[in-house]
Amino acid sequence: MTVSAVHRRSLPLLTTEQIGALKPELADVIEYRKSGLSLNHVIGCPLECGYCVRHLFDNFEMKTPKRLMTDEAAVEALVSHPYFRPHRTPIQLFNRATDPMLPVVKPHLFAVLQQLDDRGLTNHILVITRWRVDAEDCAVLNSFQNLRITVLVTHSGIEDPAIEPVNSAHAADSLRMLYEHAERYRTILYWRPIVPGLNDSDEHIERARELSLHAHATVFTGLFFRDEIKDYYEGHGLPVPYDDTARRKIMPEQAEQRILAAFDAAQQPGAAPWGTLFRKTSCGVAYAHGEADYNGHYGVRELCDICPREQVARCAGAWVKPDPDEVVRAARALGAIGDVEINDRAIVVEGLDEPPRYYLQHGFGYQCHDRAKPHLYRQHGRAPIGWEAENGPYPA
Numbered sequence: 001m002t003v004s005a006v007h008r009r010s011l012p013l014l015t016t017e018q019i020g021a022l023k024p025e026l027a028d029v030i031e032y033r034k035s036g037l038s039l040n041h042v043i044g045c046p047l048e049c050g051y052c053v054r055h056l057f058d059n060f061e062m063k064t065p066k067r068l069m070t071d072e073a074a075v076e077a078l079v080s081h082p083y084f085r086p087h088r089t090p091i092q093l094f095n096r097a098t099d100p101m102l103p104v105v106k107p108h109l110f111a112v113l114q115q116l117d118d119r120g121l122t123n124h125i126l127v128i129t130r131w132r133v134d135a136e137d138c139a140v141l142n143s144f145q146n147l148r149i150t151v152l153v154t155h156s157g158i159e160d161p162a163i164e165p166v167n168s169a170h171a172a173d174s175l176r177m178l179y180e181h182a183e184r185y186r187t188i189l190y191w192r193p194i195v196p197g198l199n200d201s202d203e204h205i206e207r208a209r210e211l212s213l214h215a216h217a218t219v220f221t222g223l224f225f226r227d228e229i230k231d232y233y234e235g236h237g238l239p240v241p242y243d244d245t246a247r248r249k250i251m252p253e254q255a256e257q258r259i260l261a262a263f264d265a266a267q268q269p270g271a272a273p274w275g276t277l278f279r280k281t282s283c284g285v286a287y288a289h290g291e292a293d294y295n296g297h298y299g300v301r302e303l304c305d306i307c308p309r310e311q312v313a314r315c316a317g318a319w320v321k322p323d324p325d326e327v328v329r330a331a332r333a334l335g336a337i338g339d340v341e342i343n344d345r346a347i348v349v350e351g352l353d354e355p356p357r358y359y360l361q362h363g364f365g366y367q368c369h370d371r372a373k374p375h376l377y378r379q380h381g382r383a384p385i386g387w388e389a390e391n392g393p394y395p396a
């Protein structure tokens, strides 16, 4: 199956001068994120989601997608990146500065997938969209022979068009379409960003429950709320959800508990069923493919209390405390200073920023944390906003 002729026109390439005017982080097409090495050589998006991370790159005003380089050059840059491991490193495509399923972006998504697949690579590929997916797209996604592809469909249920201009019905339709046609790929309901009072009513939760039955897994998560995004909300008269901003996503305890209470209630005999629910993206992706979590979240055991029993067994079987000498060697080679500790949850390092930590994490299948940014009990990887003080450090 090939991309239809109508979608074949290539996006224009930015000139060297135009690229030079971008924020350096945006001009750098590869970024290592927790869910994978992320390739972003197409930037620009017309969808205008109020909470978009493009605010952080001063790119929100660029409504027409453009390319920073050819697809061939981008794939070459990805596979020759020092942190890329064939068959192992999870990859994300176009998840930072555009939507990969926009009609003008999609041919580039499929071209990149084809080139990676032609190399015989079996890496996980995460594609996140809120846009329309049709039966022809599903056929293309099913046609790749080697890659483990997951399409995550963002659905917030937020009704305020100033925050969420794209009708959530598009995402709901795309999810159903993807699920119905899935053969070689998997699809996830990406239920986010959840904001208390905005989209966590009983009706919103019930809507997510219904949709969760049309996905191989459901991942729920909160809002990424940085200063730049707060400024945009304030400047546009949008209701500001939190007084403070944070480095990590904000998912208040109360909102999580409301969702988990509904999920628990559905486990009772005769209750309307839920699909499988996860707090972490990689957990949902791994489960959808019948594999153990590639981020080693099993070490943070309180995350696993909502996970299906067979998946807990799978992760337990795959989760092995790594050899200390090997970890120290790998961490030092990346520039770690101070003690390199391996406890029952994570490798703990000093002096490494996120990319090398994720490289260690994905290499060992074991969490890797920064000593300077400790993770708190029950708040794994989340901002402290909306959590009570008693949820402090891990019990000894």
Ligand code: SF4
Binding pocket: 278, 280, 283, 284, 286, 287, 292, 293, 296, 297, 298, 299, 303, 304, 305, 307, 308, 311, 312, 313, 315, 316
């Ligand atoms: S068992 Fe734990 S680590 Fe594994 S997928 Fe489930 S929640 Fe994630």
